[in-house]
Amino acid sequence: MELKEEDHSERLSNPSSEKGFTSINSTDALAMLEHGGELTVTITTPVGRAFSCKTLFIGAHSHNLILAELPNLSLEDTGFFFQSGFWATIRAISPRGEGALVSFKTQLEYVLHSPIPIVAFNIPNIMQVNQLRREPRYNLDLPASVKCQGIKMECQMRDLSVHGCRFVTSPLSKAFQASDEITVCIHEALAKKHKFQSMTGHVRNSQSSIHYASYGVEFDEKGIEGSKLLLSKLKFSGNKLILR
Incomplete structure (x- = not known):
């Protein structure tokens, strides 16, 4: 998995401030994503340290959770950055229709290592969407x-x-x-x-x-x-x- 560590990434954790984004409810936004599609996750620690990696979207759980594969990182990075309560910004590209970049801020809820590695984030009420194409495909x-x-x-x-x-x-x-x-x-x-x-x-x-x-x-x-x-x-x- 591709990963990158950054410092003080306030811009990444505040997608609503970026030009071109509009707010829609999370139900409609999640329906735009494909199961097995790629997610870019940027986790910010309480001291402002940011860590970015890519993983795969599994789906939405009825307990108001987003499920994704736990990235294949070192035990040190997983233990340090993937902690319950840490804030994260998640981005994904929807290939459907007019195409869109979906972005939202969320909190990490659970990290499971067995029987399969899964990470769960809470589902916010509102997500940000930026249309990428001038016409539908x-x-x-x-x-x-x-x-x-x-x-x-x-x-x-x-x-x-x-x-x-x-x-x-x-x-x-x-x-x-x-x-x-x-x-x-x-x-x-x-x-x-x-x-x-x-x-x-x-x-x-x-x-x-x-x-x-x-x-x-x-x-x-x-x-x-x-x-x-x-x-x-x-x-x-x-x-x-x-x-x-």
Whole structure:
């Protein structure tokens, strides 16, 4: 797990003061998150020492608790920073619809080491949400390939809009970094029946889980032309877009 220690991180622990955030109730905010999605947790000790790490979201418990995996840290760091009563700021990116950064301040309630390592935070009444996209993305599931720096690999396109998309790859595949220039192409088998253009753009964000790595892409002008052509060949099937 990625981790970072900081001092006096008042800015991180006060998301409501940041530009672009709006307040919504926690029920609606938690519904935007995906089970198994990545959380960035910044814990602040009573003396102002801050510690950041990444972990995975398990879900919400009916006892007003958020459950997450206990990060794989040293015993010293776990014992020092993961203590009941410590304040934390949690952030997560929702890939659904218009996409959003969900951020909230919470208190650590429980740390369990067995039979499985779990950490529980209380659920605040209000959470902060910052919309990331100018338009909604539509769910789909199309086989595709992605090219970057001469490397080509298979992927699945999971959502699409005129200006961007999200695709997933195997967690063991090459990892892309933010700002990487990539080209997304619809699978050759589908391209034989339909005329498609490649979609070029840059990686803007990423998330990882046990089953796949997920990447958000913002298209450039050429990519926008390709996405418009692809959208014109799709129809809504009730819960996602499919080829006509």
